Amino acid sequence: MHVIYGGTFDPVHHGHLRLALEVSERFGNVPVNLVPCHVPPHRGKTGATATQRQRLLELAIVGEPRLHIDDRELRREGASYTADTLRQLRNELSAEEPLVMVVGTDAFAGFDRWKEWQQISNLAHIVVVRRPGAALNPEGAPAKLLAERGVKSAEALFGQASGLALELSPPWLDISATGIRERIGEGRSARYLAPDTVLAEILRMGVYGHAL
Structure with a gap:
């Protein structure tokens, strides 16, 4: 199984x-x-x-063997579209290997506005992670896709390469990158919201508008 979790990570x-x-x-x-x-x-x-964002990610995952960085979108010119990334990965993996993309409820709510969104579920399984305060419109296309393709267990996704959807509700740390940027910009502490190594590197690089 190959799992990807994309985002701006601004900062992680x-x-x-x-x-x-x-x-x-x-x-x-x-x-x-x-x-x-x-x-x-x-x-x-x-x-x-x-x-800079890649450097912060590298620092954040030091010592955690289950987390890796895939920089293919950073190496690709122009806007980063999930469909393009999944298609590239699908060509690299065996036809039988499950490919899984992870997305939060807030982002998935606008899934039908993504480029080639109807093709994405043919390229990969979709794991939707519930976020506090984010909900899907029950009449919208994303909710209908989740209902039509949804399975109840993670194990079900191992049985085929793509095409299924799974909703997860893990414990969620309600932290936002926007809030971290705002704190840094206002000269307030962001400690314990991100790894100390990440915050130290943000200070060294002088990003987000203010020294910590």
Whole structure:
């Protein structure tokens, strides 16, 4: 099984890291590949550059063998589209190997606005992680896709290469990258929201508008 968890990671924080480990454990401690996007198509400019965000990720996962970084989107020009990444991975993996993409409820709520969204579930399984305060419109296409393709157990995803959906409700650390950027920009402490090594590197690089 090959699992990817994409995002801007601007910056990476304990919420991202804990979620990745929760997903890994649900699938028998399989590796989870963190995929930082180059140019996010659904939001404005990032606060840190692609190189800086990758450096922060590298520091964040030191000593954790279940977490890896896949920098393919950073190496690809233009906007980072999930369909393109999954198609590339699908070509690299065997036809039988399950490919899993992880997405939070908040992002999945707008899934039908993603590029080639109807093709994504043919390329990979979709694991939707519930986030506090985020809900799907029961009449919307994302909720209907989850209902049509949904399974009840993680084990079901091992049985085929793609096409299924699973909703998980792991313990969630309600931390936002936006909140961290705002704290740093205001000169407030962000300690315990992200690894100390990450925060120290943010200070060294001078990103997000203010020294910690």
